[in-house]
Amino acid sequence: MKKNRGLALLPFAVFIVLFAGVGIISGDFYGMPALLAFLTALFVGMLQNRELSFNDKMAVISKGAGDINIITMVLIFLLAGAFSGVVSAAGGVTSAVNFGLSIVPSQFLVVGLFVIGCFISLSMGTSMGTIAALAPIALGIAEKTGFSAAACAGAVVCGAMFGDNLSMISDTTIAAVRTQGCEMKDKFKQNFFIVLPAAILTVFLFYANSKGHTTQLTGEYTYDVIQIIPYFVVLIGALIGFNVFSVLIVGIVLSSAVGVAQGTFTLIESFKAIGTGMTGLFEISIISIIVACIVALVKENGGIDLIIESIKKNLKGKRGAEFGIALLIFLVDLCTANNTIAIVMAGPIAKEIGDEFGVEPKRVASILDIFASVGQGLIPYGAQLLTAAALLSISPIEIMPYLYYQPLMAVSVILFILFRPQKVRR
Structure with a gap:
């Protein structure tokens, strides 16, 4: 698997295809339960890497799920x-x-x-x-x-x-x-x-x-x-x-x-x-555990290292890493239409990137949370706009011209990354 590390990312791709694909085809981005999509992705991950036995894979995901x-x-x-x-x-x-x-x-x-x-x-x-x-x-x-x-x-x-x-x-x-x-x-x-x-x-x-x-x-x-x-x-x-x-x-x-x-x-x-x-928070709790299992398998098979190396090739320095983290979480949120799930998915990868480039954890956490909120607060198929539109009997598209705060948040983060002095992580 580590010789062909791109396959290690297959569980993520399976989730995106199932969750976003069903939403695009049906027009209902909540037609595919996130929990079912993640569980399917986990099973796909368990079928990969024949060098590891089933018990070895269970040990890997148990360690990931049991992380403090x-x-x-x-x-x-x-x-x-x-x-x-x-x-x-x-x-x-x-x-x-x-x-x-x-x-x-x-x-x-x-x-x-x-x-x-x-x-x-x-x-x-x-x-x-x-x-x-x-x-x-x-x-x-x-x-x-x-x-x-x-x-x-x-x-x-x-x-x-x-x-x-x-x-x-x-x-x-x-x-x-x-x-x-x-x-x-x-x-x-x-x-x-x-x-x-x-x-x-x-x-x-x-x-x-x-x-x-x-x-x-x-x-x-x-x-x-x-x-x-x-x-x-x-x-x-x-x-x-x-x-x-x-x-x-x-x-x-x-x-x-x-x-x-x-x-x-x-x-x-x-x-x-x-x-x-x-x-009300049972589902996101279970999803967090399953995502931790998926990430553990992806990491074991070399997928996380592949992502970090790809970012290192295309971005330079701490600021480049921070822009990479911002883009990563934004794209994941567009695919999942759930900012919490997006952070749970992208968080471990963002931490690896932050550790690699020496970005302070609080900076990484802020960028993750802000750009996840930017995406979630702008997409017309997200729960926030759909709920607001339904309660006011209008279309989500009608609301979008008045969503001032989210784009301004994105601009604020970009300026923060560009002009705030960088500190060396200890």
Whole structure:
């Protein structure tokens, strides 16, 4: 196999053909379950390399699946899902959305959708949850004020991708950090200053687009600050540098206490909310383990070395490696239409490239997460645009002209790579 290392990449090709191919043929990019496509790819990998016995291959994939970063990532996924489930059940999402809407002046309603989306997604750690919470409100704003429904949807999607890329409990952040072996707080700080200019410019663009509208949005938006506190505790605790497991557990306990104290649910019902939240991340947890198995086989057969050598031939230095990582994750996301899966797939390869060229892990993690979000937030067949379009009864293509934030993120990363001083990795 190592003499013909191109065949080692066959499992990746099988996944792309199955997942993307079925989507193109059927018009439904979720017609082929990602888990089934990855499992098929793993079986293909197991059939390769006759020099290894079946038991030897099982040992290889078991070692890959049992890697400390993979196990840690899965456990964090489950805790993040638990926190998201219980804090939502306690009313935290509704209160956070209503709090933002209650303080936004009428002339800034579209801008407000973006800013609120940033806050909600940063707190919830999920772009899909943010879109589900804000899209109906965006529809109401469009119907009552005359703002373009597509512009309102674009503001929601842009805000959702902001937090999806930055949140401490986002599955993409967890995947990027764990595959690169860096600290969440370091990745957050690095990432935040990269995307901040893009977010500021997006605010101005949405304001310019909605300038002249002064209709006041009617309706009462009640909120409870106490229900929002768990979000702040998790965010601040993670930024300070507390252990992520401890931070999430505290958030879960605090959210449960708030819900029980306010009579939103009973203690037993809080357990059900926690379980429901965990269930939402079961699939990505299993996918992460299967992808780790595939990557272990590909690496054993020389495929990872082939990718690194190919990049070394075509790119020079750290900046070249960083551009290679950005292109790699962007293309993988276009094929998978899932930024978390894209990071889980490309993360180990990106780490090998980073190690080879001496790129800091936090830089690699930031580039991975940002460019995965850029791709995911732009493709019209991605879940984010499809959901927003469905909830506002418009086409995903109509939303695309208002997706300011994602291209600006890409520009910010390119400038970051070109002009930020390079540090030698230790």
